[in-house]
Amino acid sequence: MNESIISVVVPVYNAEHQIRCLLDSLLLQTWSHFEVLLINDGSTDESGIICEEYADKDHRFKVIHKKNEGVSAARQTGIEAASGIYVIHADADDWMESEMLQDLYAKAVLTNADVVFCDYYVERNGNSVYRKQEPPSFSPEVVLRAMFQRLHGSCWNKLVRRSCYSQYGCHFPKGIDYCEDLLFWVQLLQHPKIKITYVNKAYYHYVMNETSITHNYTRKTYQVRCAFYNQLCNYLPSMGFEKELENARLSVFVEGYMHRALSNIEAWKLLWMYNKKAAFFNSKSIRWKVGYIALALGCFPIARKLLRF
Incomplete structure (x- = not known):
């Protein structure tokens, strides 16, 4: 069976020094039925070349080159090109444990869930900190409120059924590159029929980037x-x-x-x-x-x- 069950969307912009770690962690996944959509968002360094290198050696890696429009537009481009039953996002300077896709998909199948949460690690200055992300309940409204409190509003530790994007009209607004992932959850979690579950384990390593827009206020x-x-x-x-x-x-x-x-x-x-x-x-x-x-x-x-x- 070679079809893609999970689409991994990776926005890429000038990440030549970090992206190999993420791509190598995807190559090491214990489960193979996925595609990786590398959205090269107008990079001016060697990022695009590196992406093509991985695509040449593994047919599951696909590169889309586009003009620079920001991370939100890149995520949306990836969603529109995805073919998997489920979608998850990953950032170019992070990485994931080898069992991540296998375990999240297994949980989704077991519970027939639309969304699967898991825990994650924060990597900063050589230190790794475990962040628990268990929702207070599986009610979409309760989870939405928790997104403004102790739950991280990211898309990289949550597997989502791809049909939810079209069924509920969810998208990433072009030009809004701060908390664009939270805006997606605000759209999705207002629908009470969304079925949510959780895996009590951390797989994703989020690298705290001190040069990002999140940490430098201008x-x-x-x-x-x-x-x-x-x-x-x-x-x-x-x-x-x-x-x-x-x-x-x-x-x-x-x-x-x-x-x-x-x-x-x-x-x-x-x-x-x-x-x-x-x-x-x-x-x-x-x-x-x-x-x-x-x-x-x-x-x-x-x-x-x-x-x-």
Whole structure:
């Protein structure tokens, strides 16, 4: 049997120094019925050549070269090209244990699940930390809320039935390259018929990249996070998810202040208007009202304490 049962989607951008580790870990999988879709997102280094090298030696590896449009567009390109029954994503600078695909698929078949969660490792400065990701329940709504708390909103430790993308109209929004995977889960987990299960083991090694957009806050980071927040508001029902939306709003505006990434006067005016509105109209708590005003005035120690940052 040679058909692809799992499609592994890998966005690739200037990853020549890291990508071999991931691709080698895929070659070492104990289960062979998968395809690897390498989406070369306009790399300017040797990444594309390395991808072609693996495709030449293993027919399961397929390379799609495209212009640079960001990781979200690359993920969507991979989904549209996938042929597997299930899909999982992987990042070019990470790697996975050899039993990952076999074990997740076995669990999916055993439980007829649409989504299979598993644990993962965080790799940072030579240290490996185990992260447990057991959902508090298998209810899609409960899992969705947990995505804003202790569950990681990634797609690389979750196997998903590919038909869910089309059946529920789920996609990765082009141009939003911050938490684009969380936006996918927000779309999917609003459907109560989604069946979820969990494997109590870590397989994926997530490498903490200190140069990524997640860890370096700039003016561009602020703009990307604003786009993420606006899209989140479009996807997430405002009724019943007020706390989640408020926390997302804080991650955009509070971090912009804390990192002092927003230096032009227009941005400061925008944030002052936002915090004033939040203080007097959007927040019922006196503590949060004062916190927003402190934030708007640049009183960061007070704002941190009151807003729990």
